[in-house]
Amino acid sequence: MPYRASSLTEGQTLPDTARETTLKRPRARDNRQPKLALGLLPDLIGYSLRKAQIAVFQNFQNAVAPHDITPGQFGVLILIRENVGLSQSELGSAVGIDRSTMVAVIDRLESRGWVVRAPSPNDRRSYALELSPAGTALVEDLIPRVRAHERTMAKDLNKQEQAILIDLLNRVSRAS
């Protein structure tokens, strides 16, 4: 595999702002190489969002380790599993990508033997997507790993904070 999506042109390091918890901690290691001035970036939600996104993506890859699958592919597998008979176009508009883009997405999942393009009973133009037995087994195997990954990413947040984070993120999503 070539690349391995890492970060993006957004800035990586971050100066420690906010959170005065555990005041009396003896200034433990905080050796993330800052050095660079970040200007207004640390105040932007998009900037923090992007950094968190990168961290989550990379940890996901490790968490599902033996399997080579991206968070996006996992999402598609879940949607197919939860909505049997979905067509490519429906799936595409659900995840917000063009149907021409969805072709290659399904191609990859199909060539790995996880997804089947079954004929749609009603409409001969479209497929009824479904998981193969291997795809079903894969998802079963992935779910506990993904849950463990989730616990890792949220390990410094208590239950309430996790719920708050998701709620705040959802409100940002709806704000645009």
Place this chain on the structure above:
Amino acid sequence: MPYRASSLTEGQTLPDTARETTLKRPRARDNRQPKLALGLLPDLIGYSLRKAQIAVFQNFQNAVAPHDITPGQFGVLILIRENVGLSQSELGSAVGIDRSTMVAVIDRLESRGWVVRAPSPNDRRSYALELSPAGTALVEDLIPRVRAHERTMAKDLNKQEQAILIDLLNRVSRAS
């Protein structure tokens, strides 16, 4: 311009969870077409993160409208402005991308007349990146637009909630 990065294979719609604020609102419009079952996705931080990311990215594009620039390019311009004389390699490691990738990033910004590859005074192997006058003017023009964009994205969060969101995101970034 071709594509216009929109979303990704992660799932778009979302069922309304949490937040019982304003109980007596008469069930206003909430017509985001759900229909699809999302399984465990809405419980995953990565899923909400991705949706928020997409919303922010798209709104950013609108907010800087006359200019065609991505959040990532904006971030790079800010870093160059705040750290004059930065080399491509330093910039690359700051934003977490390979120096070979940074070449094309700077190529684009340079071809648009915003960034200059000035000779480094100390090291003849590297460049001292700086903004051109046009690049400086661009950034000056962008900053208020980006701040307005930020207000749009955070319009349903009060000041405290915004700070909490950024803090929680930073903690997630550090968790991996």
Place this chain on the structure above:
DNA sequence: TATTGTTATACTCTATAACTATA
């Protein structure tokens, strides 16, 4: 010998436009 920028190569994600088969 190590580092900086570069090029060659490759792969994913994304889009638009046009085509085929079907509705």
Place this chain on the structure above:
DNA sequence: TATAGTTATAGAGTATAACAATA
């Protein structure tokens, strides 16, 4: 006429490997 899947084409973003110039 409209829709589902497809292909052709294009561009951004990402990586690794190798090379030249310089340290």
